[in-house]
Amino acid sequence: MFGSLVTIWCVAHRLELTALDSMKSFPALTELKKSINGIYKHYHTSAKATRELKTVAEALNIHLVKPGTIDGTRWLPHTLHGLSALIRNYQAILFHLESHASDMHDREASDLMKGRASHTRDGLTLHMVSDGLQKTTLALVAMKTVPGQHLKQFLDEVGPFPGNMYSGVQLDRKQVDDDNLHKVKEKLINGFCDYVTTQFGSLDDGVFKAAATMFDLSNWPEDITDLATFGLADLETFVSHFKGILEACEDFISIQEAKREWIDLKVEDYNAEQAVEKWWQSGQRTRRPMFSD
Incomplete structure (x- = not known):
């Protein structure tokens, strides 16, 4: 009887494991995760820091989005929220942390700046899951040559080399960065596709x-x-x-x-x-x- 048992993992959990496994070999993404969580902790535990950030955002005419953590029971949605908040608040957070980075009494803000410098539906059937995974995989493969929506917005604002301004902030950009980004993106997408096969191969x-x-x-x-x-x-x-x-x-x-x-x-x-x-x-x-x- 026990040999007949069919083990089915949560599809959403499998997909999250796929994304997480494909990112483990990229130190920059690990550092980004630490930075996002550090930013969340810095403002979540300090009402003073939050008030100051709001003041900076108002001065810069930025609609502030509450910083989010990427740790949680649903890792991908938390990551999406955390990244979206970081992109929206980027200029305000950067200005606020820079103003505190030289403060000997604000070690957390100083550490966050160092971290920045280091990386600057319930009714689904199996058939529908399989189709969804194929569409996701094809969309990712297309991103090897055609930037996705969010990357395109970033690249359009920064512009071709030697453009280095994003949200009014000067970035540290080298001529080899474009090639390095392409290599990392291709390796990440290939890894994700491989892990999709590993995690979901039994469904086929x-x-x-x-x-x-x-x-x-x-x-x-x-x-x-x-x-x-x-x-x-x-x-x-x-x-x-x-x-x-x-x-x-x-x-x-x-x-x-x-x-x-x-x-x-x-x-x-x-x-x-x-x-x-x-x-x-x-x-x-x-x-x-x-x-x-």
């Missing part, structure tokens, strides 16, 4: 794929000829996996009987669909125009 074969194919009616072919053989191989995979449990079940007879009942089920569903279509075409479409396509 075995009992997972069989169950997703058989029991998701949107996969069933409309043509009766194609429907006749649809799912037979998946049924064998399904029965083989749960063999120990099925053999102990009084209602289970054999794989041959299961195939016969599988065909009966498909025929019954097909006939029911045809009956509904015939009823609809018989005049209900005209009588109920509000339900028309």
Whole structure:
């Protein structure tokens, strides 16, 4: 019985592990994570620092977004919020921390500046998850040559080399930085795609794929000829996996009987669909125009 158990991890957790694993080999991203959390802690634990930051933001005419942490039960959403807040508040935070960096009594602000300098849906089916992962992977591969939305906004503002101004702040930019960025981006995307295969590869074969194919009616072919053989191989995979449990079940007879009942089920569903279509075409479409396509 225990050999038949199917372990399914949370899809969102798998995706977060994929992103996290792909970033571990990049020290700059690790330092960025530390900096974002450090900024969050600095303002979250100090009402004085928060008031000062608001004052700086008002003087710079910046709409301040509350700094966020990237630690939490849902790592990716927290990371998105933390990065978005950092980008929006970048000039205000930088000016505020710089004003305190030389203060011997404000060690935290000084440490944060050093850190900056070092790196300047519940109803998803397996079929829908697989499609979503393919779209995500294709979008990432496209980003190897075409910058994504946020990177494009950054590059457009900074401009080609030797442009080095972002949000009114002068950046430390070298001529080799563009090539280095491209190499890091390509390595990161390749790593993410590899980890997607590692984390989600089991969804594309075995009992997972069989169950997703058989029991998701949107996969069933409309043509009766194609429907006749649809799912037979998946049924064998399904029965083989749960063999120990099925053999102990009084209602289970054999794989041959299961195939016969599988065909009966498909025929019954097909006939029911045809009956509904015939009823609809018989005049209900005209009588109920509000339900028309």
